[in-house]
Amino acid sequence: MVRNRIDVITLGCSKNLVDSEKLMKQLEALGYTVCHNPDKVRGEIVVINTCGFIGDAKEESVNMILEVCEQKAQRHVGKVYVMGCLSERFLKELSAEIPEVDRYFGKFNWTGLVEELRKSKADQAPSLIQRVITTPSHYAYVKIGEGCNRMCAYCAIPIITGHHVSRPIEEILDEVRWLVSQGVKEIQLIAQDLTYYGLDLYHKVSIAELTERIADVPGVEWLRLHYAYPTNFPYDLLRVMRERPNVCKYLDIALQHISNPVLERMRRHISADETYQLLETLRREVPGIFLRTTLMVGFPGETDEDFEQLKAFVKKARFERMGAFAYSEEEGTYAADNYEDDIPFDVKQQRLDELMAIQQEIATEISQSMIGRTLRIIVDREEGDYYIGRTEYDSPEVDPEVLIEKTAQKLIAGQFYDVVITDADEFDLYAKTI
Numbered sequence: 001m002v003r004n005r006i007d008v009i010t011l012g013c014s015k016n017l018v019d020s021e022k023l024m025k026q027l028e029a030l031g032y033t034v035c036h037n038p039d040k041v042r043g044e045i046v047v048i049n050t051c052g053f054i055g056d057a058k059e060e061s062v063n064m065i066l067e068v069c070e071q072k073a074q075r076h077v078g079k080v081y082v083m084g085c086l087s088e089r090f091l092k093e094l095s096a097e098i099p100e101v102d103r104y105f106g107k108f109n110w111t112g113l114v115e116e117l118r119k120s121k122a123d124q125a126p127s128l129i130q131r132v133i134t135t136p137s138h139y140a141y142v143k144i145g146e147g148c149n150r151m152c153a154y155c156a157i158p159i160i161t162g163h164h165v166s167r168p169i170e171e172i173l174d175e176v177r178w179l180v181s182q183g184v185k186e187i188q189l190i191a192q193d194l195t196y197y198g199l200d201l202y203h204k205v206s207i208a209e210l211t212e213r214i215a216d217v218p219g220v221e222w223l224r225l226h227y228a229y230p231t232n233f234p235y236d237l238l239r240v241m242r243e244r245p246n247v248c249k250y251l252d253i254a255l256q257h258i259s260n261p262v263l264e265r266m267r268r269h270i271s272a273d274e275t276y277q278l279l280e281t282l283r284r285e286v287p288g289i290f291l292r293t294t295l296m297v298g299f300p301g302e303t304d305e306d307f308e309q310l311k312a313f314v315k316k317a318r319f320e321r322m323g324a325f326a327y328s329e330e331e332g333t334y335a336a337d338n339y340e341d342d343i344p345f346d347v348k349q350q351r352l353d354e355l356m357a358i359q360q361e362i363a364t365e366i367s368q369s370m371i372g373r374t375l376r377i378i379v380d381r382e383e384g385d386y387y388i389g390r391t392e393y394d395s396p397e398v399d400p401e402v403l404i405e406k407t408a409q410k411l412i413a414g415q416f417y418d419v420v421i422t423d424a425d426e427f428d429l430y431a432k433t434i
Contacts (some may be wrong), residue, residue, distance in 0.1 A: 152267055166196075194207055293396070315362070382406075
């Protein structure tokens, strides 16, 4: 056990990571040495920031809590604290089943953890716009709101996070300016639903205004948008994406399905025709845009015909980036309470594999079409014989990377370079500097 050290373990999405980074800044101000996702937990205190979105994530979080509590029993660590989505949703159950945890906090009251660890009333806490940046120092995630008002039938997020709450524009801008002052050049804008932003604060959807104002901050070289919602899409955002060179031509928009009966049961409030019209508008208004989407197979009642429509949709839409997952029943959701999970696991898995095989072929063709193009990239790191970078069409960790073979020219992480794409496979692009 290392005295005065706190190990912070983050599970789940980038929204959780932002909370961990802000917590770490507060703990450092109290005089602790803070380690994020260490290879071995050995801190006097361990904080586990949990995910509770789907079954696999919940299982991973519970297993991590049990593992760290075992380390506590062996006196390798001291106190164990748990925070985040899982404890927000299942506080009573976790407290009863894993009492070895010293204290549980939810997703929104983690500042209470800071107060519990405060050594002196004289300690000065930094602003909550400040954080320890755990990503490569040239990019960071900025969370513009919490919660969701969409109430899709399958989704537990509103149960965990409650209704959508937007952060004020000026507060977000202050955070972006602080991040730029720390060397951040690329902002990843995130929320459960970006396209609802501002409705609660300003009585109008304000994502276009927010995006434009962030793009105006000196030093923001790339701004990327994650997790849009298709219903009532704010089309004024497309002008900003088209006109502002530092707003990446990239949009992460989860569509889930295309069959009207499935969309209706999912409570998505959008039809197949409206979805096709949306995609047509996105590509027309922002030429060259790369779209990332997420689709679901095996939702209750999904027929073979519904799935055939979904396959045809993927072939026609030709998404540059796509992920998919099989439906997993989540307690407390509308689907769990009203539908029978009637599709066998092996059928779900077969459909998932078939859908991703179609997308793999499309993604390979799109990557091959990039050969010969000159693109601007940002270098993330060195790895073996390559420098690893990304284009504006690629989000960290989930999208293809650009591999530049090391030559006499030394490339620096966090810097931008123009490269020519020389080769491609289904996962990555290969390039040489100009």
